[in-house]
Amino acid sequence: MGNYAIETVGLNFNFGNQAIVKDLSLQVPKGSIYGFLGPNGAGKTTTIKILLNLLKSPSDQVFIFGKEINSNRIATLKRIGALVEQPAIYGHLTGKENLVNRCILLGIKKSKADEMLSLVGLAEAANKKANKYSLGMKQRLGIAQALISDPELLLLDEPTNGLDPNGIIEVRNLMIDLATKHQKTILVSSHLLAEIERTATHVGIINKGQLLFQGTINELHLLSKPVLEIEVDKIESASSLLTKSGYEIMAKTDRIITIPFTSSQKSGELNTLLIQNGFTVSSLYQQRKDLENLFLDITKTN
Amino acid sequence: MHALYISLISEFYKSRKTLAFWAAILLPVIICGLISFGFYSDAEKIIANHYPPMILWAHYSGAALGVMGFLIMPFYVIFMAFSVNNIEHKNDTWKMLFAQPLNKFSIYAAKYLYAVLLIFICLFLFATLTYAFGHLLQALVPKFNFNQYNPLNILVNSYAKLFLSSLGILSLQFILSLLWSDFLKPMGIGFVGTIMGIITANVGWKYAYLIPYSLPALSLKLTRIKKGGDPLDFPVFTQEIWISLIYAVILFIIGYFIVTKKSIK
Incomplete structure (x- = not known):
């Protein structure tokens, strides 16, 4: 268990009578870029929300860095940065104010906000209201928010959504950088395999709430005859x-x-x-x- | 405690450029300003009535208190409860808020406290501006006799009652606005409630005090009746106030359980 950043053990999750996640056993090794693949509606976002304790999982099914999530909620969340679905941005605040607000909530230095803005290439738009941002800019701001606390584990839900080809390449390089140079663990979801193929070290394929494949990217290649x-x-x-x-x-x-x-x-x-x-x-x-x-x-x- | 503090700071930071925040300041400035202007331009007529100083103050401050107690206060509270929650609904930021390493109680309590604080600021300004503008009127029109009576106690007591009696509405509306992201549901229920409150308070229905929306009006009604006697001799903590506080506490706790069970889809 010690080697996994994320481990779920036979995770089940229902919305009412509808089973969204069935017997899911994710194993995300520390330091990996784990591509979490599946078509739309496969249960990817639900799983990510469970990993953030936004949706309550049954006890002893979800472990983050070896600790059960429900009983270690705050300690666990301190080590996670996340971008879930659409980036959560206050439209009436500027890009910088959005990040400063996050600094306030996390109790970190406000100078981090500027640092993050340059990292994601939004320094020039720092004082523009976020509802005037393009989809791609919002996505970058969302990534900046996820990174601002310098978390060990990043959960990125379709991070390249809405980005142009250049932006996609930048995000890809940023992820590789974070994993190789800063030893972060990244779980990145996507419905496009081609996107994951270039960055991920490990892959999990989910469909209708069930994990159909899990292994390294090479193991996946071996499957293709x-x-x-x-x-x-x-x-x-x-x-x-x-x-x-x-x-x-x-x-x-x-x-x-x-x-x-x-x-x-x-x-x-x-x-x-x-x-x-x-x-x-x-x-x-x-x-x-x-x-x-x-x-x-x-x-x-x- | 620290989590509650930073959540509260964040609430202020988020809302400081919104109408919800500025309403707390603009509302008293505009209403007190208008009433004072009315007194200033009608000075001759009012002076001709030869009110004793206490009654003059009562007329003057009653203009703001009456409007507030019956109409504006409930709607203002409804609006505040709506806007502190709406900022998260509108931007779809609940999930981000609850994914922060902060306990859920702090996040919820900070939102609630912030709404309480805005209402307090608003009413505090009402009391202060009534007092200050009264003395300003005296300086501008020396024939007024505002300076012969000190209304501070009665102002503080009245606004304190108004503040405490509105907390029941706040907690109720807070839950409604937490549950529903749209404007119409909490507003509609609040509107119907307020009308019901005004009517039941006015006709003196004996169970009117059980409706949170009628409590501000009821609490001020008692204040007025007693004005004939010694105006300073009215208790702040009357039945309405206790009922309002009980509603506030119970609904605040229920709201917390709703938050902990709330699934962020």
Whole structure:
């Protein structure tokens, strides 16, 4: 238990009769960037709210840095910075005032506010009212609020929401920086795998409240099996030949037959077989299913 | 205790640029200013009535107290209870507030206390400005006899009663505004309650004192009746005040349980 920043043990959570989170066992190692992936409505935000004790979990199911959350609420929250859904910003206050207010609540120096504004690139807009901010600026201010107390654990719920490509890259680099140089643990949720793939060290995939996969990013890569795509004419007879010869056909379009890839030698033998039977093979190549499709598969099958 | 203090500071910091905060200052300035202006421009007519100094003060301060007690005070309290909660509803910041490493009681109590404080400031200014403008009128129109009577005690007692008798409404409205994010529900209930309070207080229904909304009017009514005798001889802690305080305490505690059970969706 000592090595996890976040650990949930068979966590269940319902809104009334509706189960939102089912038997969820998250294990977020210290110092990792944990990509928390799932389609919209999978239970990501609910889980993050439980980790912040905004929603009350059953006792002995949620542990932050090894401590049970309900009985250590304040001590735990001191170590967490969070951005949940839309950033929580007072529109009638300026960006700087929003951060100063947070400094007051956390009992930290007000000079931290300026420091954070430059960190997220809002120094110039510091004295502009927050309701005049663009979506991306609000998101940055939300990230600044999450970081201001210099927490050990960051919970970021779709932090790149509304950011332009540059902003997305900045947030990505900031996360990598925080984890590698400052030894922070970051749990970042997203519904886009491509985004998580570039930063995360660990991945958890959730759908309909259930954890479908959890492991390192490499373990996820191993799951995606390579396939062989064959572009061939007379597709119907070609596929019946292949079936007869004992190959398993995964997919078939009007041009391409897809079968599992086993080895280069096998691919060559298959090519010879087709040509000897009078087919014209225009191309034959190994394809690795990308993670995006894998993610779709994982969340679809359930 | 520290958590309560910083939450209170934060409440002030958040609201210092809002109408809710400035209303506490502007309302007494405007109402006392208007009444004083009325007395100034009608000075001749008023002086012609040859009121004794005590009655002159009673007329003068009663103008503000009467309006306050019956109409403005309940609505002002409703508005305050609404605005300290609305600042979080409107910006969707409840979740942020309750994710801070502060105990929930401090956050809740600070909000409540801040509303109490704003009402106190407002009424304190009413009393102070009534007194100050009375003396200003005397300086401007020397024929008035404001200077022959010291109204401080009666002013302090009346406004203290008004303040204490409005706390029941505050706690009730506070819960309504905590539960509902929209303006109409707490306002509508408050409006109906206030009208009911005014009517029941005026017709002297014997259970009127059980309706929190009628308590400010009731508490001032007693003040007025006794003015015929020795004006300083009225107790602050009458039945209405105790009822109001009991309502305030009970509803404050209920509100806290609502906050602890409140799921932040």
